[in-house]
Amino acid sequence: MEKRVIFDGKLLPYALLLPQLLVTLIFFYWPAAQTVWQSFLIQDAFGLSTEFVWLENYTTLFANPDYYRSMLTTLVFSGLVAGFSLAIALMLAVQADKQIKGASAYKTFLIWPYAVAPAVAGVLWLFMFQPSLGLVAQAIRSLGFEWNPLLNSNHAMTLVVMAATWKQISYNFLFFLAGLQSIPKSVIEAAAIDGARPARRFWTIIFPLLSPTTFFLLVVNIVYVFFDTFGIIDATTGGGPAKGTETLVYKLFSDGRLGGDLGGSAAQSVILMILVIGLTAIQFRYVERKVQY
Amino acid sequence: MVERKSIFDFLPHLVLLIGILIVAFPVYVAFIASTWDAATIANGTMPLRPGPHFLENYYRTIFVGTSSSTRQPVGGMMLNSLIMALSIAIGKIAISLISAFAIVYFRFPFRMPAFWLIFMTLMLPVEVRIYPTYKIVADLGLLDSYPGLTIPLIASATATLLFRQFFMTVPDELVEASKIDGASPMQFFKDTLLPLSLTSVAALFVIQFIYGWNQYLWPLLITTRDDMQTIVIGIKKMIVTQDALTEWQLAMTTVILAMLPPVLVVIVMQRLFVKGLVETEK
Numbered sequence: 272m273e274k275r276v277i278f279d280g281k282l283l284p285y286a287l288l289l290p291q292l293l294v295t296l297i298f299f300y301w302p303a304a305q306t307v308w309q310s311f312l313i314q315d316a317f318g319l320s321t322e323f324v325w326l327e328n329y330t331t332l333f334a335n336p337d338y339y340r341s342m343l344t345t346l347v348f349s350g351l352v353a354g355f356s357l358a359i360a361l362m363l364a365v366q367a368d369k370q371i372k373g374a375s376a377y378k379t380f381l382i383w384p385y386a387v388a389p390a391v392a393g394v395l396w397l398f399m400f401q402p403s404l405g406l407v408a409q410a411i412r413s414l415g416f417e418w419n420p421l422l423n424s425n426h427a428m429t430l431v432v433m434a435a436t437w438k439q440i441s442y443n444f445l446f447f448l449a450g451l452q453s454i455p456k457s458v459i460e461a462a463a464i465d466g467a468r469p470a471r472r473f474w475t476i477i478f479p480l481l482s483p484t485t486f487f488l489l490v491v492n493i494v495y496v497f498f499d500t501f502g503i504i505d506a507t508t509g510g511g512p513a514k515g516t517e518t519l520v521y522k523l524f525s526d527g528r529l530g531g532d533l534g535g536s537a538a539q540s541v542i543l544m545i546l547v548i549g550l551t552a553i554q555f556r557y558v559e560r561k562v563q564y
Numbered sequence: 565m566v567e568r569k570s571i572f573d574f575l576p577h578l579v580l581l582i583g584i585l586i587v588a589f590p591v592y593v594a595f596i597a598s599t600w601d602a603a604t605i606a607n608g609t610m611p612l613r614p615g616p617h618f619l620e621n622y623y624r625t626i627f628v629g630t631s632s633s634t635r636q637p638v639g640g641m642m643l644n645s646l647i648m649a650l651s652i653a654i655g656k657i658a659i660s661l662i663s664a665f666a667i668v669y670f671r672f673p674f675r676m677p678a679f680w681l682i683f684m685t686l687m688l689p690v691e692v693r694i695y696p697t698y699k700i701v702a703d704l705g706l707l708d709s710y711p712g713l714t715i716p717l718i719a720s721a722t723a724t725l726l727f728r729q730f731f732m733t734v735p736d737e738l739v740e741a742s743k744i745d746g747a748s749p750m751q752f753f754k755d756t757l758l759p760l761s762l763t764s765v766a767a768l769f770v771i772q773f774i775y776g777w778n779q780y781l782w783p784l785l786i787t788t789r790d791d792m793q794t795i796v797i798g799i800k801k802m803i804v805t806q807d808a809l810t811e812w813q814l815a816m817t818t819v820i821l822a823m824l825p826p827v828l829v830v831i832v833m834q835r836l837f838v839k840g841l842v843e844t845e846k
Binding site for chain 2: 274277278280281283284285287288290291292294295296297298299300301302303305306309359362363366367369371377378379380381382383384385386387388389390391392394395396397398399401403404406409437440441442445446449498501502505506520523524527533536537540543544547548551
């Protein structure tokens with residue numbers, strides 16, 4: 272789509288674009304290019320000499336069992352968070368979509384966790400599950416279960432999954448609710464007149480019509496778990512115990528900062544960049560289809 | 565709907581109330597903890613009702629700082645977060661408005677490449693280019709400064725896309741009318757386009773304010789001085805994972821303070837926020 276009526280101007284449009292382009296080139300493209308370049312280099316421990324090594328950083332990375340472990344952690348983490356937050360949000364959205372009193376008040380009470388910083392969400396849950404003084408942790412322990420997220424990596428994973436899910440429910444809820452409200456009521460009423468019970472109506476009509484929304488949210492949630500949960504993990508478990516909650520982004524961060532392995536960290540960045548490009552492309556394919564309806 | 569009224573009518577309310585309970589419970593616990601003293605919490609005997617130390621804890625957190633180490637007062641951190649969030653939100657909106665204006669209302673060589681250059685940044689989250697970006701900011705001498713905290717996060721493909729889409733729907737007649745009136749492009753932008761965009765601007769402001777306030781990785785790397793810290797980073801530094809010395813009542817006071825501004829913004833601006841969210845994502 273193009274505008275028919277436009278303004279003349281030789282320099283003005285460039286002047287208007289300049290700030291955006293400057294920030295983009297200096298803080299996006301230049302560092303991204305540096306990252307790619309760095310991923311082909313190995314630097315000695317003192318940063319005195321660098322050597323171009325082609326793909327050695329990548330082969331080292333893929334030979335390292337730690338990397339696969341971190342991949343698996345990320346996969347488990349994303350799967351659990353996306354699964355739980357989508358399921359819970361859908362359930363709440365379906366109830367909030369019904370003609371009930373106070374629906375908008377419910378909505379207000381459910382959407383605000385969107386505004387809570389991931390790191391803050393992490394600390395909130397850490398406090399409840401802190402083994403010696405946490406309210407919930409004490410309850411669990413009094414049942415005879417040895418709960419300790421500081422020592423047991425499965426417990427730590429449970430903790431970060433809960434915090435990340437809690438934070439994401441509100442976002443998914445909003446989109447599911449928007450999706451539900453765009454389904455024509457007449458379709459559902461027709462099915463009801465045909466004698467379909469609520470559960471059947473949900474699975475045969477509503478859920479399929481929601482599938483584009485669900486797919487979109489799935490991709491968005493995966494991106495969220497990959498990148499935005501850094502704060503949750505850093506503030507609650509620091510990737511531990513025993514690297515049990517070290518996701519790909521966390522590993523990239525700690526390898527570069529604590530390990531000083533810039534080449535390896537850059538190679539990890541490039542792999543993540545490729546992943547994001549893929550996920551973003553999928554999102555836009557979806558948006559395109561959506562627009563054509 | 566067609567079903568007759570039955571006892572199951574309370575089911576939606578029940579499910580939603582349980583949902584709200586789950587959503588609100590951690591915050592309630594944090595608030596309760598922020599009103600008790602350290603000993604009550606450390607003993608694990610904290611009751612589920614507010615304690616007597618509300619004023620003391622909030623006063624100490626905001627103005628004095630926590631004592632066990634050399635923590636800054638949280639008031640200063642909140643100010644830093646506020647400056648960061650406002651700069652990012654206003655900066656993003658400003659540069660996206662004018663770049664979308666250039667792309668929609670002018671024809672010039674390099675127009676589409678420029679658009680794609682901006683568009684592609686959607687695929688470069690700060691996390692994946694973190695060290696080189698850090699180095700550039702360091703080379704520019706912007707570590708521990710507000711420009712260093714905000715400018716690298718200001719470019720925004722989503723805001724530009726949103727404004728571009730919105731400008732496309734503005735009727736051409738308006739441009740013709742202002743041209744007949746002899747208005748310059750910038751006059752048209754200021755007098756016609758900007759007033760029409762106010763709703764989108766407000767919606768985007770809510771989302772970007774929250775984005776800026778909640779930043780974590782970037783301020784963590786870029787600030788080393790205590791007085792430049794944001795509140796989200798401040799909380800993390802109060803939690804000493806392996807240590808009993810964490811002053812949980814003050815950490816929880818800080819948690820409540822850190823949540824308050826963005827949550828208030830969402831609740832007060834709910835309608836705009838939802839509009840902006842759905843539009844930027846689709």
